[in-house]
Amino acid sequence: MIIIRSKRKSLTLQIAPDSSIIVRAPEKIPEEIIHQAIQKKLPWIIKKQKLARERFVPVVKREFASGETFLYLGELYKLQVFLDANDPLVFNGMEFKLSGRYLLNAKKIFEKWYRKQTKEIINNRAKLYAEMAGLKYARISITGAKSRWGSCSFKGNLNFSWKLIMAPQRVVDYVVIHELVHLSERNHSRRFWDKVSVFMPDYKNCRKWLKDNGGKLYL
Ligand SMILES: [Zn+2]
Structure with missing residues (x-):
């Protein structure tokens, strides 16, 4: 105490x-x-x-060794290190393949990969939900924020942490919808949550998932 x-x-x-x-x-x-x-x-x-x-999740230091697992859209995928592979990092839907030549920069390479996926997936989802909701955003940026999964600026820019892409798709969608709704409702009022629930009636489950598991989303 x-x-x-x-x-x-x-x-x-x-x-x-x-x-x-x-x-x-x-x-x-x-x-x-x-x-x-x-x-x-x-x-x-x-x-x-x-x-x-x-x-509580104790922080485990990564070694980027074969057999270690990495989260992507809520699933754990194993890493294989290939000593003489040419591509720094490949994901084939089953596992990650890292070239041993890039081992010293593995963390950076993984982050780059995650950022790229985040950008692609979130751009697509934001476009989809914005059209459905009749909302317009200015620009989407991918950040390195640790526990702030998303934010919405007064200029209409949306920011998302690349760590979010480790969460299940449904949770990613929830954060996208949450920030999009902030374009019209700046606070977390009753009206805000009503609008969120139009697109995601079970948004509370996603919120709880982030609270319970957010600490596990790190590299
Ligand atoms: Zn909010």
Whole structure:
């Protein structure tokens, strides 16, 4: 447990992604009161900790060795390293083939591949849904954002993280629809969600999928 004391007036509890308890407390509050507060909130803490443990993904460092798996549109694909292949990286729908010559740049090469797929797929989906919804966007950019899957600027530009392409197609579509709807509804009001649900009645499942699995979408 971490106790952070500051010039605040109230006491709040928070569960960190690694499921530890963080207490934010006023400077002079006695430990006794903090412990009482924790006791009182115990069922809540246990529930939140269970959820955090389910969602927590320890970061594993990639080696880009044969047998490692990579996510693409919600499926895991195995990597094969071929020592003298010419093409840096090939995906044949079954597995990834990486040339051993490019091993030192493997991470960059994979990212480049993911970015290319993201651009193609998202451009197509955005075009499709924008036509259906009668909405117009200015430009689509692919970003390297870690947990912000998409955003919509006031100029009508849409941004998407390339990591999103590791998620299932349905989830990718949800983020595309979400950002497109922001072209007409700038906030997350009731009207916003009503419009999202016109195109994706089960959008809540996709939102939950991203919350539960977003931490797994990294290279
Ligand atoms: Zn939004």
